Structures are given as C-alpha cells and as structure tokens.
Amino acid sequence: MSTVTFSITDEHVGVLKLNRPEAANAFSRQLLSDLNDVLKDVESNNNLRAVIITSEGEKAFCAGADLKERATMTQDEVVETVGEIGKVITRVEALEVPTIAAINGAAFGGGLELALACDIRIASGNAKMGLTETSLAIIPGAGGTQRLARLIGLAKAKYYILTAKRFDSLEGKEIGLIEEVAPLDGLEDKALEVAKQIASNGPVGVKMAKKAIDQGFDHDLKTGLKIERNCYMNTIPTEDRIEALSAFREKRKPSFTGK
Structure with missing residues (x-):
C-alpha cells in the first residue's frame, strides 16, 4: 500500500494524503519516493486548480524525519535523506496551483517545513507544531530557517527556532503562520471550502x-x-x-x- 494517496474532488481540487498514521506520517525513504511519484501526477494534471495536503489519522500531520530509520543511517545517508526531504518540499512549493496544508495534528520539524512550503495553512484545534531541531542538536534542514522567517518575520523565527518551542494552532494563528483554525472533524471541510473558493476563480x-x-x-x-x-x-x-x-x-x- 502506498504511503501517499491522491484523489480528485469536484474535478478541480486534489487531496494529497500522507498515509503512515502508525508512524505519525513521518518521512521515511519510502514515503519520500511515493510523494515524488504523486507530485509527478499533480504536476501533469492540467485540470487541477488547488491541492490540499493533509494526512491520515487524527494525531499527526507529519512528525518530520523518521528518527527510527535515521538511527540506522550513516552520516552520508543522513545528509542524502535530508537533501531528499528538502527537494520534495521545494517541489511542493513550486507547484503552479495553490496548495493548502490541512494540519490535522502534530507537525514538527520536516512536517512543519512541508506546511511552510504550502501557500495557505489551516490547522485543527488539537494541532501542535514547531521547528524543534535544535533540541536534537541540529537545525531545520528542509527550508525551515528561510521560510519561517519570511512568513512571520526575522525576530519571531529566531525565537521559535532557537528555543525549539512547541506551540498550538491558536498561537500559530496569532503569529501569522496559520490562516484558519477549525475543529478536527471539520478541518477537511474547511480546507475544501477554501480550495473550492480558489478553484472558482480564473x-x-x-x-x-x-x-x-x-x-x-x-x-x-x-x-x-x-x-x-x-x-x-x-x-x-x-x-x-x-x-x-x-x-x-x-x-x-x-x-x-x-x-
């Protein structure tokens, strides 16, 4: 079974879902490969006018790198995998059609970096997020240091990255990272509402x-x-x-x- 699924809603709206809920939808090598395959389909679909990116399950949007898998890697393999995460996230950012991250739970590290690459972010009330890499003795390596600063400003980005602070969706909205907060059971409907509004325009x-x-x-x-x-x-x-x-x-x- 693929770790990433893709479906079309109302002809013009695509829904991309990370599908490893048992592993908090973390970025394994397999998921990265599947995500690249799905993005190829998205890029070639001329009928799409908006894409929602979300995940299966009710606890995690994406926990970032698969740390269990990473613990088995050599230094060179770690560098290569971080590079692959960065490339696939940049590929999301480069999509011609608008993207909406529907953050349905935990979004840490690379998971939040994926959301940062989207054009619009909507989060459920139970979502927790943060660029927590400095607590693991590393730094955000898939665009987080650059995209967060551009979204919320230099001082705030330094505060959240250097402290590795975790925060909820309401705080995320206060700092300008999240556009809308919705109940978990209404999150996809809210994302779909925004996507349809975009898709109705030229x-x-x-x-x-x-x-x-x-x-x-x-x-x-x-x-x-x-x-x-x-x-x-x-x-x-x-x-x-x-x-x-x-x-x-x-x-x-x-x-x-x-x-």
Missing part, C-alpha cells in the same frame, strides 16, 4: 497571482512591479478574461476553462 489569473507574489517577494519594489506586470500580461489574451467581463455584464457566474 485558473490562469490564480496561477499568475501566485507566481507574481512568490517571484516578487525577494526583490525590490521596482523589480517586483515588473514581475507583476509580466504576470498580468499573461492573463490579457485568455478566453477566461473575456468570459469574466461577459458574465459581469450579463449578471451571471462566470464559467472558467483555464484558457
């Missing part, structure tokens, strides 16, 4: 908006505005733009095709 416009934000963020304003304009220009010749204008004029809901 697909090209959504992709270009994500690209403009991501690519412009690390540049000065002048360069960022050029990036925004280039992305905007990609929406001008689309059929969806004309459809949106027609729908507005005719007082009806637009029917977007992604063309």
Whole structure:
C-alpha cells in the first residue's frame, strides 16, 4: 500500500494524503519516493486548480524525519535523506496551483517545513507544531530557517527556532503562520471550502497571482512591479478574461476553462 494517496474532488481540487498514521506520517525513504511519484501526477494534471495536503489519522500531520530509520543511517545517508526531504518540499512549493496544508495534528520539524512550503495553512484545534531541531542538536534542514522567517518575520523565527518551542494552532494563528483554525472533524471541510473558493476563480489569473507574489517577494519594489506586470500580461489574451467581463455584464457566474 502506498504511503501517499491522491484523489480528485469536484474535478478541480486534489487531496494529497500522507498515509503512515502508525508512524505519525513521518518521512521515511519510502514515503519520500511515493510523494515524488504523486507530485509527478499533480504536476501533469492540467485540470487541477488547488491541492490540499493533509494526512491520515487524527494525531499527526507529519512528525518530520523518521528518527527510527535515521538511527540506522550513516552520516552520508543522513545528509542524502535530508537533501531528499528538502527537494520534495521545494517541489511542493513550486507547484503552479495553490496548495493548502490541512494540519490535522502534530507537525514538527520536516512536517512543519512541508506546511511552510504550502501557500495557505489551516490547522485543527488539537494541532501542535514547531521547528524543534535544535533540541536534537541540529537545525531545520528542509527550508525551515528561510521560510519561517519570511512568513512571520526575522525576530519571531529566531525565537521559535532557537528555543525549539512547541506551540498550538491558536498561537500559530496569532503569529501569522496559520490562516484558519477549525475543529478536527471539520478541518477537511474547511480546507475544501477554501480550495473550492480558489478553484472558482480564473485558473490562469490564480496561477499568475501566485507566481507574481512568490517571484516578487525577494526583490525590490521596482523589480517586483515588473514581475507583476509580466504576470498580468499573461492573463490579457485568455478566453477566461473575456468570459469574466461577459458574465459581469450579463449578471451571471462566470464559467472558467483555464484558457
């Protein structure tokens, strides 16, 4: 049985699930391989407009690296595996369509780093999270030091990483890491609600908006505005733009095709 599953909901929304609940959905070598295979399918699916990333079970989103497996590795194998985790998380971040992390439980280390690579984070009330690597005498090695600082600011990122502090979803929302907190039994419904809201918008416009934000963020304003304009220009010749204008004029809901 695969350690990662993928299904399509409402034609345009994909749900990717880590499926090792007996091991807190930790990143084993097998899970990393399965996740890469699923991401290949996601990347090639032109009908997708949003992807939810979550996990099976009610206790853990992803506990990070599989420490039992790691204890059997040589130093070189550890370095290689950490590199693989980083690559697959960066692959998630690079998806053209928006991604929503539905954090259904514990998200520590690499598990939180996976959520950080998503565009939007929604967490259940029972979720606990943290970049706790310094308590294990290492540091976040799959993008955590970089993405957390960009999301919540430099000082806060240093505070949470250097103390290895664990925190709940409400604190996560207070610091700007989590966008929504939902009851565990309503988490997937909430994530699906947000995904459908995204999927109802113009697909090209959504992709270009994500690209403009991501690519412009690390540049000065002048360069960022050029990036925004280039992305905007990609929406001008689309059929969806004309459809949106027609729908507005005719007082009806637009029917977007992604063309």
